[in-house]
Amino acid sequence: MAEESVVNATGSQFHPLLEVLSTDVLFQFVIVLLVATMVAITILHYRFSKWISSRRIYYTNTHLTRIIKRTFFPLLAIIILLAGTAYIQYYELFNQEIYIQLADASEELTPREIFAKILQTILILVGTYVISKIIIVVITKREKSILERQDFKLWREMRGFEDDENNLFYRLFKWNPPTILPQGMKKNEFQNYLKTEEGKQKLEKYRTPNGLPVGSYEPLVKDPFTEWKKAERVKYEKYLADCQSGNNHAGRKLRLGVMPEEVYTIETWRDVRRLDNYDPVVPGGKPSGFMKGKLQVTPNSFKQAISIGIFASVVIAVSYWWNVDIVLLATASGGLSIGVGFALKETMENYFAYLHIRKDGIIYEGDRIEIEGYNGYVYKITPRVTYIRHGLHESLAIFPTHQLVASKIINFTKEFKFVPAKLEIGVSYIHDPEQVAAILVKIGKQIMIEAKDGRDRHVVVQERCPYLDENLGSCGCDKEVLVDIEQPTVRFTKYEDSSLQFELWVFVRDYASQFKVKSMMRIMIFKEFKKQGIKIPYPSRTIYQGDEEGEMKKEEIFLEERKKIVNEYGIGDLGKEKEDEE
Numbered sequence: 001m002a003e004e005s006v007v008n009a010t011g012s013q014f015h016p017l018l019e020v021l022s023t024d025v026l027f028q029f030v031i032v033l034l035v036a037t038m039v040a041i042t043i044l045h046y047r048f049s050k051w052i053s054s055r056r057i058y059y060t061n062t063h064l065t066r067i068i069k070r071t072f073f074p075l076l077a078i079i080i081l082l083a084g085t086a087y088i089q090y091y092e093l094f095n096q097e098i099y100i101q102l103a104d105a106s107e108e109l110t111p112r113e114i115f116a117k118i119l120q121t122i123l124i125l126v127g128t129y130v131i132s133k134i135i136i137v138v139i140t141k142r143e144k145s146i147l148e149r150q151d152f153k154l155w156r157e158m159r160g161f162e163d164d165e166n167n168l169f170y171r172l173f174k175w176n177p178p179t180i181l182p183q184g185m186k187k188n189e190f191q192n193y194l195k196t197e198e199g200k201q202k203l204e205k206y207r208t209p210n211g212l213p214v215g216s217y218e219p220l221v222k223d224p225f226t227e228w229k230k231a232e233r234v235k236y237e238k239y240l241a242d243c244q245s246g247n248n249h250a251g252r253k254l255r256l257g258v259m260p261e262e263v264y265t266i267e268t269w270r271d272v273r274r275l276d277n278y279d280p281v282v283p284g285g286k287p288s289g290f291m292k293g294k295l296q297v298t299p300n301s302f303k304q305a306i307s308i309g310i311f312a313s314v315v316i317a318v319s320y321w322w323n324v325d326i327v328l329l330a331t332a333s334g335g336l337s338i339g340v341g342f343a344l345k346e347t348m349e350n351y352f353a354y355l356h357i358r359k360d361g362i363i364y365e366g367d368r369i370e371i372e373g374y375n376g377y378v379y380k381i382t383p384r385v386t387y388i389r390h391g392l393h394e395s396l397a398i399f400p401t402h403q404l405v406a407s408k409i410i411n412f413t414k415e416f417k418f419v420p421a422k423l424e425i426g427v428s429y430i431h432d433p434e435q436v437a438a439i440l441v442k443i444g445k446q447i448m449i450e451a452k453d454g455r456d457r458h459v460v461v462q463e464r465c466p467y468l469d470e471n472l473g474s475c476g477c478d479k480e481v482l483v484d485i486e487q488p489t490v491r492f493t494k495y496e497d498s499s500l501q502f503e504l505w506v507f508v509r510d511y512a513s514q515f516k517v518k519s520m521m522r523i524m525i526f527k528e529f530k531k532q533g534i535k536i537p538y539p540s541r542t543i544y545q546g547d548e549e550g551e552m553k554k555e556e557i558f559l560e561e562r563k564k565i566v567n568e569y570g571i572g573d574l575g576k577e578k579e580d581e582e
Helices: 002-010 015-023 025-052 056-060 062-091 097-106 111-157 168-172 187-195 197-204 224-245 266-275 300-321 326-343 345-360 433-450 466-470 513-532 548-556 559-569 573-581
Strands: 173-176 216-219 368-371 374-381 385-390 396-400 409-411 419-427 489-495 500-508
Touching (some): 025 062, 056 224, 062 266, 111 266, 168 173, 168 224, 187 197, 345 374, 345 396, 374 396, 433 513, 500 513
Antiparallel strands (some): 173 216, 368 374, 368 409, 385 396, 419 500, 489 500
16 A cells, blocks of 8 residues: 555656566666766866865866866766767667557556656756855855955055065056145145155155044056956965975975865965955965865855755756655645744754854954853854954853844944043042143043054054154055044042042953053053052051151142143043033
8 A cells, every 4th residue: 555655756757667677677777877987077076176175276166166066077967968868769778669658548658758757857956066166156256356356455555565566556556636725625735745755755654633534545557456456366376385395384395185275275265364354364374174164254154055055956856856745745745844944943942043144244253252151252143153252362152043033232343443441540639630631631632542462553542643743654554434433531439538539541442452452551651650659549448647748748749730731731531511501
């Protein structure tokens, strides 16, 4: 009964095939030959893929090589299948009269027609495999092209990368000075700048109070983007040569095509540059496999879903072509899907949350976030779990990926360029608040210039990079400031039992930088207060017994120096409030 139901479900086109397989030796031989050929092609395809992945061309022309790697032997299989189908039709194999009579009597296919249909089915499936792989490569290529355009845009904004040769930017672009007076500049100063080349260079680096550059850049070549791409490829060729020659940090010849990867392909090399703010990629400078799983624009699982979806659709169509009862199969698979769905409920939640995160750009690797009280950097997002590294490298937290969508998250990085570094300071009641405010303004201005990271870039964001005053290029501390911002900010907040309370604010470029800046400000405040005789009261009460005159006489020693500071630095927002009251 069970066999009969299967037969009814699958139709009657397999009856003559089973009969011929059990009686015809030639048919058995051809089926074995077909299977052996497909297995041989699959093995050769795997070995060819591995071989071409270790060739230099795979590293310099990644997308083209991927198409060749994934389609060469499948296309060979298609040619063999087409030749086999034509051969059967031409020589009329498996066409004995008895089978023809049986087929005519039962309206079944002849063995020759069945075998030809098998070849055609395999041909369709292999062709679908080739198309699905090409689609994935095309999607990846499109994503990389978009990223490359963004790289070029940033290269223009930065006026070239650090590792550019022969003054590349100014070979491709010419700067034209503005014809009207820039905002925030005096007319005489502007006219003097225009008279000399040195002045024009300084004017080119000038930024308005809103952080905008002046003038414009005119292309000197027909297609600057193409020329820039050629220059980037030359850099990669040098990187690849250093990897293979042993002239690298590893001190040995790095191998191509090994896992984990020791040498980056040109696409991965570009990803590494993006990750490191376009610094030169040091050959052998990072551990093997460093970039695995990082910086995917479209997740691999999503690309695989596209491939599987196309293949599944074709399989259903082929099944219908073979007279398989689709309704019966759909009913059986539907019940199975419900059971699997309940079993994999959380897995599917994580997967679809992962797709939403990638598609909408909610969170990226490297973002500083806080989730359920845990504060750290997003290390890696996968379709199942997300790894978050503690800010002080104390631990690595693992969260289900769907929690990033379902939970309340604070993102300290996303579209947020101003992070306050705020200090609260208490001083003695005997001091003049305006003088204290002026000293804090002085310290705030010093910290804006002196606070730098390991690459000599300013940590505090500001309207105009201090390096421009030295006729040097901006380090980028002023490039994101498109709003009015006044720094430093000083506030006289309240009267405490034993102190006058002040706040000193500056804004840093990211969440982690505030801790370094606060530490530097505390040291500066301690030294400057000691120099100016400003007292920071201990957490205890002081009972004065009529000696205020003595205290005031001690204050007079520092009054002249403090007045100079008030005149030079002002008292910040406190002075503006005073002017408003008047």
